[in-house]
Amino acid sequence: MTETTVHDDLTVGRVADLVGVSVRTLHHWDGIGLVRPGGRSWSGYRLYDAEDIARIHRVLVYRELGLALAQIGRILDDPAVDPREHLQRQRTLLTERIRRLEKTAAAVDEMIERTDMNRETNVALSPEEQARIFGTDWDPAYQEEARERWGDTDAWKQSVARTGSWDAEQWQEVKDETDALEADLAAALGRGVEPGGEEANALAERHRASIDRHYDCSRAMQVVLARMYTEDPRFAAHYDQRAEGLAAWLRRVIEENARAHGVDPGTATWE
Numbered sequence: 331m332t333e334t335t336v337h338d339d340l341t342v343g344r345v346a347d348l349v350g351v352s353v354r355t356l357h358h359w360d361g362i363g364l365v366r367p368g369g370r371s372w373s374g375y376r377l378y379d380a381e382d383i384a385r386i387h388r389v390l391v392y393r394e395l396g397l398a399l400a401q402i403g404r405i406l407d408d409p410a411v412d413p414r415e416h417l418q419r420q421r422t423l424l425t426e427r428i429r430r431l432e433k434t435a436a437a438v439d440e441m442i443e444r445t446d447m448n449r450e451t452n453v454a455l456s457p458e459e460q461a462r463i464f465g466t467d468w469d470p471a472y473q474e475e476a477r478e479r480w481g482d483t484d485a486w487k488q489s490v491a492r493t494g495s496w497d498a499e500q501w502q503e504v505k506d507e508t509d510a511l512e513a514d515l516a517a518a519l520g521r522g523v524e525p526g527g528e529e530a531n532a533l534a535e536r537h538r539a540s541i542d543r544h545y546d547c548s549r550a551m552q553v554v555l556a557r558m559y560t561e562d563p564r565f566a567a568h569y570d571q572r573a574e575g576l577a578a579w580l581r582r583v584i585e586e587n588a589r590a591h592g593v594d595p596g597t598a599t600w601e
Contacts, residue, residue, distance in 0.1 A: 340383075485551070
């Protein structure tokens with residue numbers, strides 16, 4: 331708050347503009363005896379002098395600290411307290427309030443961080459719901475690993491924005507669709523469906539559409555993901571438990587579909 335230097339007596343309207351309170355407030359303070367202007371104009375209007383303005387600033391500080399107007403009046407009118415002591419008291423109270431506000435701000439920051447973690451790791455789901463939906467072998471560390479790897483990408487931010495508000499029912503719907511897709515992939519492999527054919531390409535597009543629920547996935551990005559299906563043992567084990575060789579077959583299906591759409595699987599990068 332900046333002190334206002336007053337060289338001439340001022341009207342209530344001018345004081346209101348200078349100190350940032352309403353004319354009505356100043357009239358109220360005048361009426362209850364909190365700040366009474368000491369001067370008068372030739373036409374009878376009350377005028378505020380430098381001492382009056384200084385008292386207004388003291389009132390504003392005490393009010394900012396949460397004190398009631400009656401309490402402020404008693405403090406300001408205490409004959410045993412001089413202006414410097416008032417300022418020192420205000421300084422002490424302000425320091426304490428700053429400390430409390432900083433503590434509150436730190437608590438809010440922690441709440442924000444926890445909220446972001448909930449969105450990014452699906453902690454909003456209870457452990458029982460996570461186990462029921464994702465299986466007992468679900469490990470939250472996988473999501474943390476993904477966040478560290480992809481957290482700076484637009485795709486990750488898009489996924490957080492899209493899935494952050496999903497409830498257990500929505501996650502279950504996605505899981506059911508994924509299970510159905512993987513069952514159809516395994517069945518196609520078992521029937522000898524060749525990568526590059528019409529049925530295989532349709533399955534590749536279904537696979538890409540399932541990723542699109544989380545973030546916009548181009549065919550080049552899908553190819554990059556498919557590489558992990560054979561290069562990361564965890565992905566390979568996940569698909570191969572559906573059907574032996576499914577991970578490698580799905581990678582070829584995705585690569586051939588991408589090739590049919592002008593994407594070179596050998597040079598595809600995360601877009």
